[in-house]
Amino acid sequence: MTAWDLIVIAVQRWAVTLVCVALAVLLVFTVAHAQPVYYSRVRVVLLSPELPQTNALGSTSASLIDLAGVVARKVQGTDQQSLPVSADVTLYDQGIQSGYSVVQPNLGGQWAYNFEDPVLDIQAVDTTPQGARHQLDTALAAVRTSLDDVQDGQHVAAADRVRSSLTPAVPQITEQKGSMVRAVGVSVAAAVLLIAALLATIGRRRPRGGRGSSTRTPGPELLTRSGSTHPEATRTPSSG
Known part of the structure; x- marks a missing residue:
């Protein structure tokens, strides 16, 4: 799955993306303002x-x-x-x-x-x-x-x-207190990776369309009493 695919999924699932971004911002804010x-x-x-x-x-x-x-x-x-x-x-x-x-x-x-x-x-x-x-x-x-x-x-x-x-x-x-820059950087990287993993999981669970994905509709075949769908089973013997 490419980065473009993740962007498309993020736009399509904008509600999930918005919640994840809000949680990430809250995490970074908490780390940046951690009490010494x-x-x-x-x-x-x-x-x-x-x-x-x-x-x-x-x-x-x-x-x-x-x-x-x-x-x-x-x-x-x-x-x-x-x-x-x-x-x-x-x-x-x-x-x-x-x-x-x-x-x-x-x-x-x-x-x-x-x-x-x-x-x-x-x-x-x-x-x-x-x-x-x-x-x-x-x-x-x-x-x-x-x-x-x-x-x-x-x-x-x-x-x-x-x-x-x-x-x-x-x-x-x-x-x-440690390094605030390092702590914020690690938090941002972790948030991006978690959001990307979540979007990738959502993308894999979506029903895929496109070529070869349509279901074949059976043709108008006649059924015999025995339930056979072969056309040969519907032939009648020719006269004389």
Whole structure:
């Protein structure tokens, strides 16, 4: 089917074409005016107390790594299936527009666990800068509370507690909107292809006319009692 055939079908089925174009315009308008998402990311690094021997939870690097895992599970939960394989995948990349995540970075990939540093990776997103800041503050407060709860359970004195620091020290809120030109271009291309496919489907379902498409009308043949339509069956025997 050629482009000219699609144009002819579009004109003949102008009502369908008009609806498709209106929906395409609505799609492009929605993409062009998509609401931006504001994003922040920070790492919480767990540090040994000044006197490590007084707190078994932070006496060694291995114990700090284990403590980071405990805190992450207390805040985020134990469901690891929903976590992305790569640490480079952000909440914004996953289509999340509001919320936070607290994850212990895993360097072992999808099928293995390898935690090398006592670090918690925190991400926060929201549709406004104030909302993103609130999500980040909520996540940091949850980490501090969980860290205190674990040490309270071990009766660790306040002076002997595991310390923490932020990287960067002052978290930044950035706008994540992507390329509007690219998004609009992809939307227009997708709309054109879908409309063309719909018109092509309509064209294939139309009854085709033209040469060889008419139905042959049977001639005036006589039927015998047996139902035969052969002219020979109507002959009468000649006399003598």
